Amino acid sequence: MSKNIHTEIDDRGYYGRFGGAFIPEMLHPNVEELRTKYLGMIAEPDFKKEFDALLKDYVGRPSPLYFAKRMSEHYGTNIYLKREDLNHTGAHKINNTIGQILVAQRLGKKRIIAETGAGQHGVATATVCALVGLECIVYMGEIDIARQAPNVARMRMLGAEVRPALSGSKTLKDATNEAIRDWINNPEDTHYIIGSVVGPHPYPDMVARFQSVISEEMKWQLQEHTGRDYPDAIVACVGGGSNAAGAFYHYLNDQRVRLVAVEAAGMGVDTGESAATSVLGTEGIIHGSRTLLMQTEDGQVIEPYSISAGLDYPGIGPLHAFLIDSKRAEAIAVTDEDALAAALFTARTEGIIPALETAHAFAALDQMKYGKDDVVVVCLSGRGDKDLAAFTTYLDGL
Amino acid sequence: MNRLSKLFTAKDKNLLNVYFTAGYPELDSTETIIRSLAESGADLIEVGVPYSDPMADGETIQNSSMQALKNGMTLDILFQQLTSAREHTEVPMVMMGYFNQVMQYGPERFCKAAHEAGVDGLILPDLPVYEYETEFKAIAEKYDLQVTFLITPQTSSERINKIGALSTGFIYVVSSSSITGKSGGITEEQKAYFARIASLNLPQPRLIGFGISDAKSFRTACEYANGAIIGSAFIRALAGEHDVAAATAAFVGRILGPVE
Numbered sequence: 001m002s003k004n005i006h007t008e009i010d011d012r013g014y015y016g017r018f019g020g021a022f023i024p025e026m027l028h029p030n031v032e033e034l035r036t037k038y039l040g041m042i043a044e045p046d047f048k049k050e051f052d053a054l055l056k057d058y059v060g061r062p063s064p065l066y067f068a069k070r071m072s073e074h075y076g077t078n079i080y081l082k083r084e085d086l087n088h089t090g091a092h093k094i095n096n097t098i099g100q101i102l103v104a105q106r107l108g109k110k111r112i113i114a115e116t117g118a119g120q121h122g123v124a125t126a127t128v129c130a131l132v133g134l135e136c137i138v139y140m141g142e143i144d145i146a147r148q149a150p151n152v153a154r155m156r157m158l159g160a161e162v163r164p165a166l167s168g169s170k171t172l173k174d175a176t177n178e179a180i181r182d183w184i185n186n187p188e189d190t191h192y193i194i195g196s197v198v199g200p201h202p203y204p205d206m207v208a209r210f211q212s213v214i215s216e217e218m219k220w221q222l223q224e225h226t227g228r229d230y231p232d233a234i235v236a237c238v239g240g241g242s243n244a245a246g247a248f249y250h251y252l253n254d255q256r257v258r259l260v261a262v263e264a265a266g267m268g269v270d271t272g273e274s275a276a277t278s279v280l281g282t283e284g285i286i287h288g289s290r291t292l293l294m295q296t297e298d299g300q301v302i303e304p305y306s307i308s309a310g311l312d313y314p315g316i317g318p319l320h321a322f323l324i325d326s327k328r329a330e331a332i333a334v335t336d337e338d339a340l341a342a343a344l345f346t347a348r349t350e351g352i353i354p355a356l357e358t359a360h361a362f363a364a365l366d367q368m369k370y371g372k373d374d375v376v377v378v379c380l381s382g383r384g385d386k387d388l389a390a391f392t393t394y395l396d397g398l
Numbered sequence: 399m400n401r402l403s404k405l406f407t408a409k410d411k412n413l414l415n416v417y418f419t420a421g422y423p424e425l426d427s428t429e430t431i432i433r434s435l436a437e438s439g440a441d442l443i444e445v446g447v448p449y450s451d452p453m454a455d456g457e458t459i460q461n462s463s464m465q466a467l468k469n470g471m472t473l474d475i476l477f478q479q480l481t482s483a484r485e486h487t488e489v490p491m492v493m494m495g496y497f498n499q500v501m502q503y504g505p506e507r508f509c510k511a512a513h514e515a516g517v518d519g520l521i522l523p524d525l526p527v528y529e530y531e532t533e534f535k536a537i538a539e540k541y542d543l544q545v546t547f548l549i550t551p552q553t554s555s556e557r558i559n560k561i562g563a564l565s566t567g568f569i570y571v572v573s574s575s576s577i578t579g580k581s582g583g584i585t586e587e588q589k590a591y592f593a594r595i596a597s598l599n600l601p602q603p604r605l606i607g608f609g610i611s612d613a614k615s616f617r618t619a620c621e622y623a624n625g626a627i628i629g630s631a632f633i634r635a636l637a638g639e640h641d642v643a644a645a646t647a648a649f650v651g652r653i654l655g656p657v658e
Contacts, residue, residue, distance in 0.1 A: 184454065284498045
């Protein structure tokens, strides 16, 4: 298991056979401009300086790596939580939106669009738009608008316009379709801030790079806590997969580290009400990239289901499709019910209320085996304030 | 000889290409629409393969696609319907869909079935040029399917020439930066863009599409290209119509008739 796998994309944006840019010609100039400029842009000293300063002073990074003592005792191992929930706006999403707003400014764009599922990316985008004074339009599935009302209110407070996506399943997939259509209609002045490691090349790579600060910090934080700079396992939830990509990034080629991607099983993987893409998906094209997705034999996208709006997505980023296909990462599926129970357990064991998305990662701990000296990092991708309505319903039903 | 080539040899002006969504308004409307379009004067027909996530399409085609899928449309059914329609008409037919549909059916199997059903060309807006060149071109050529690429007002002249060199079918000139289904006349800016494309002397015929919705916009587009494509306006004309054949004939009549 010591050989390195090729986790870098090639020049057309493929991880192995996953990725690429399957886009209509109408999107070509914008995507091509990004493709040819993003690496140079983010390597510029001025860009790095501005990005790092905003992450430190505005977002509040580095986010702590916290030893979860009581949870560790419960599982008989050593569990550390990477506290992305303590970032400004309450999730890892802001790492990416800070990076992309700097890109948009350098491209001279005047108008920002985004899709959002749970609303965390929408809030993070509305936030950076307010920060630099750019117009912001966020597409959100009608169902998600209802189930993540607090984040809708936050976006409006921040000056963003929230436009409901009314097509298809009225969730994240459809919000993404609407954002893409908006970009086709507004090719000159608009930048599309995609919120996950999905979409046409270069988005998956660009977003992964902005989120890679998570594992960059983990390295020195683990060194401080444990005397070595790597864990035995990293556990992260995956919808499109941006927090997982960030948490895995600097360990992709470190075979000592188990990478665990946790998907939403919804009502159960075999119930027809699920979003467990790695189990239910086959290779195909969604939102411009070749990856694993839930689809019929005819290639029609199957509408997914999860209680978690952020994981309710029928695809998965091409990096994760590659990692799972090549067996570098393992996938675990967690039901709504187990995620809710894990959220309650985390709240009462560590005094931390996680987002429903993150609760899936905590629930996966029940499905794993550990040695007592193992070091396990859970990426605590977001806080659960937005999910109190779902938690309250759950508590009332106990 | 491919029916598209035959058509373009015989006629190079005022070509009317009408798009419809297969399986809309009813699952079995396909053959009726094709025959009626051909009889009433459409020069070529674009068969829209309904897709769950058509990212380049506006509300009209999204909704007709959803309805077609609800009606039970599948690729196997569609190929049967096209085979049956082909027994009655020699009108050139082009399938328009998204590459994932081809990929899942299997590129070779898809092209073979299309060819056997009497299809003459393909439009796959999200098929990238590189993947076309390396994986798809040979298969499409083997089954005599002409592949059409899109160009837009933002496409550079350099890229247009590249696309011109690769396209085996007509060039689809997207009239404005938009998804399908917008209407409201052709602006001076668009005319300048059409004239710029015309001056490039591309080897293929050019058809202008997106936003062409009535006799007036069809005529204007034809002044700058070999013809034009109408889609969403036709889908809207079919909504709520019980006599699909009559509604189709009436629509084509309005497009080819006098400008109101």
